[in-house]
Amino acid sequence: MPSPIRDILKPRSVAIIGASKDPAKRGYRAIQALFRQGFEGMIIPINPKESEILGLPCYSSLAAVPHAIDTALVCTPARAAPGVIGECGEKGVKGAVLLAGGFGESGVEGAELEARTIEVAKRHGVRLIGPNTNGIFDAHTGLNLVGWPGIYKGGIGVLSQSGNVAMSLMTASIRNGQAGFTTFVGVGNESDISFAEYLRYFGEDAETRSVIVYAEGFEDGAAFVEAAREVTARKPVVLYKAGRTQQGEGAARSHSGSLAGDYAVGKGVMRQAGIVVVERSDEMFPVAEALSHHAGKTALRVGILSEGGGVISQAVDALAERGLTMPRLEPESEAALKATTPNASQLYNPVDYGGATDPHPRYLGPCTRAILSDPNIDAMLSVGYVGGYQCRNDTDEIREAENAAAREMAAISQETGKPIIVQNHYAEWNTEAMRILRDAGIVVVRSIEVAAACLAGIEEYHRARQRVSAPPPPPAATEEARAIIAAARAEGRSALLEPEALRLLAASGIAVPPFAVLREGEAPPAALTEVPVAIKIVSRDILHKSDVGGVRLNLSGAPAITEGAAAMRAAVAARQPDARLEGVLVTPMAPRGVEIILGVTTDPQYGKVMLFGLGGVFVEVLKDVTFRRLPLGRGDAEAMLDEIKGSAILDGVRGGAGVDRDAILALMLQLSGLALAHPGISEIDLNPVIAGPAGATIADARILLA
Structure with missing residues (x-):
């Protein structure tokens, strides 16, 4: 079904409201631009003081026009907008482009003017582009309502x-x-x-x-x-x-909330939607x-072709920084390169066909074929001066050889279905060879970093298209979970105590370690005296427990736990005497592993979003986190694990075992379901979660209510 705004963006007739004979005014330049661009439709100037403009009949008003009008370009001041849009509606104009500023972006009065204009437009069924816009164009129909030449x-x-x-x-x-x-x-x-x-x-x-x-x-x-x-x-x-660099207003009190800057969230959510973010x-x-x-093509494994070493080093860095790889070529490919350039200095990828060999365009075709025919290679990056040989040495022989090489490279890319990106020191010169490459869909750029970004963009979109997640099951809230939230609400609290957060997680099917809450004078349960434990103060008035001495680790046996709890109560009371102390939480020490953070926060733009990253006490310093919008699919969760800068840590370092990714993914999906099942939860903060080879253990839990 055609888009309802198609006739506005590809109109058959355009009215220029505020058309003028003054070359300095937009109402003149707009008509001139339509002529220059070869607009296929009808141009209708509107000005009550003129009968003709640039050879076109000029009408005193829209009502006087004997033709239907698809789109109106409004060149009049902002204050006239409500009346002009009303006239558009009475004429049956489908859409209006409001150029003027002075609307919502300018303050209260402008916002009121914009609201009146919108109300008139909706009442008459006129769609509005803008206001405060520089216009629109459609290069295929010659519509040019921005006035720029050379589109x-x-x-x-x-x-x-x-x-x-x-x-x-x-x-x-x-x-x-x-x-x-x-x-x-x-x-x-x-x-x-x-x-x-x-x-x-x-x-x-x-x-x-x-x-x-x-x-x-x-x-x-x-x-x-x-x-x-x-x-x-x-x-x-x-x-x-x-x-x-802007941070969201009113950052919440949890790690998950304070890390959720506008851009950080938006970047993850956009990538989740399949957008390539640059x-x-x-x-x-x-x-x-x-x-x-x-x-749709892949560009993960890149072959590099160059005639010199310096640009190769830059290319390797640029590709590696974007997560692309440069595998070694098969022996048959290296043999083919050797036969082409026997004196070349490096033939295993990156390929340097220069060195002892005088670089010449005749090598480009055979080298390209050897690289792109290799089963280990998905795409090729040419760095140096391919396309610019004729800039360095403009002879008939070099020009013809380079043009022929460009045609051969284009044909090989087409034949193999593998992308080629060319970085060229002379890219702005736009030689005939470069035009041949560009006509064939081979991008030619000046910057090595931009060339690498092109390949990374191709690969990112390929992965997005391949990422298929089964729809998550509908969220379900249990009666026990609802009761925990209701009890906190009844006390006027906007945060659950940590024992309540653990009970809520457990009631929602999420595994939590065994725990107990000791009131003053109580002894710990026997099961928790047989293993080293951590103790933490429980208080509705204390959010960051470690800041007030409210955490102690590696206590073993009933006497140590009891004495440690008493000493901790005293220390916290001394530091924050007005805090209500409601007990001491006792949990087994978490196993050794990688500290990660999992959380949910509520973004004003995108709703509830999941956070994942490296956790622990330095999470807000490192900020190595990524976000996705809920509901979360498994493919989304997998992408989050791979996206953080420290993702290699999850696979094990210095011979250490990698973490149980499946356990982390399962926890993320459970957390997504929990957050959606309870609209009253605004934030969830699990930091740290200790991830190891055999699972993931929640070591701290915080839940905030809207």
Whole structure:
């Protein structure tokens, strides 16, 4: 079914409200841009003072136009918006692009004006793009309502909250010379049509092969994520999210809450939805270009081809930092390379066909074939000056040889179905060889890091497409769990005591260690005197127990436990005399292993999200954590374990055994179900959980209520 906003973004007729004969005004330049871009539809200037503009009949009002109008570009001041949109509605205009600023982004009065404008639009059924937008274009129909020259037609769709960022993408396309666009939307204030609806439009548009999204914030992040899940199942979406250093307002009191910055959560949730997230602005366009040609392919195992050693070292670092590998080639492949360049200095991957051999374009085709034909290789990265030989030595012989090599490389990529990315010191020169490569879907970039990002983006999208999780079972709350929460509510508490948190976990089917709560003067149960134990103060007034001396470890035997509990009560009372002490929690010492943190927090944009990372007392310093939105599928949980920087620790270090990943995954899925079964829970914090070869033990539990 066609998108309901398709006729607005690909209109057959456009009215320019506020059209002008003054070349300095937007109402003039908009018509000029439509002429220059070769707009296929009808252009209708609206200005009560003119009868003709740029050779077109000009109408005094929308009502005077004898034709149907799909889209109106509103070039008038913000204060006129409600009246103009009302006229659009009376004429039956499907959508209006509101360029003006001075709405919700400018303060209270602007917000009131925006609200009035939206109310009028909804009453008349007019869809709004903006306000505070730089416009829209569709390169395939010649619609150009942004006024930028040199818009290339291609397969990349763009959603942007910044005109300057969009302009940089246009510049990248012009420098590229081959890769271009389908539709661009300057989202503006997102007052009516949301990011989610725009994204679904791109998902249904047959001409769009990949989508770039630049976002500073979402009016409805959850809706965008749901749309992204649908779209990324069909085509790739590349996202750059601004504001990575901002932390969420009102960070909660638990580790899970305090670590949940806006960007940290958003990044994990977007990846969960299949979006390729980039963190450099210069990666947006080339990664989207690479994915527009190679979506669904894998690029995990990379063969490197170069004519010199320095760039090879940089390439190895850039690929390894992005989780890509460089396996050794098969002996047959190395033999083929040796036959091609017998004096080359390195032929096992990375391949350096320079060295003692004078680099020449004639080596490129055979070397590319040897690398891409190897069963250990998924993709190739060429670094150095492939495509730029003719810049260094512009002779007919070199130019023809390099152009022929470019055609051969393109043919081999097509034949094997394996991506090639070319890093070229001369990429901005756009030689004939580079145009041959780019026409064949081979991305050519100046930066080694950006080239590596292209391959990482291809692999990330491949993994997202492969990640299939069975839907989790519907959450179910037990009566015992409900009663624990209700009892805390009845006392006016917003946090469970740790024994209550442990009982709630156990009531929900989650394994917890044996424990007891000792009141003053009570002896510990016999079973807990036979093993070393930890004791912790229980108080509704103390959240961080270790800060007030409320934790003691490795106590053995009844006398040591009893004496330790009494001494700890006294120490805590001295440090925080107003705290109500409700007992001492006794639990067996957790086994040795890797300390991890598992938690759930409530994000204002995305709802409840799961946190996973390396835990312990330094968790807020290291911040090696990742997030996913609930409900959590097993594939999501597996991706979280692999995503943290310290993921190798889970596999064992210095000969040590790795952790029981299945136990961690099971606990994550159980925790997801528990959080969803009880809407009144705002945060869960299990830190640390001790993960070892034979399971995962919860050593500390904290649960906060909304």
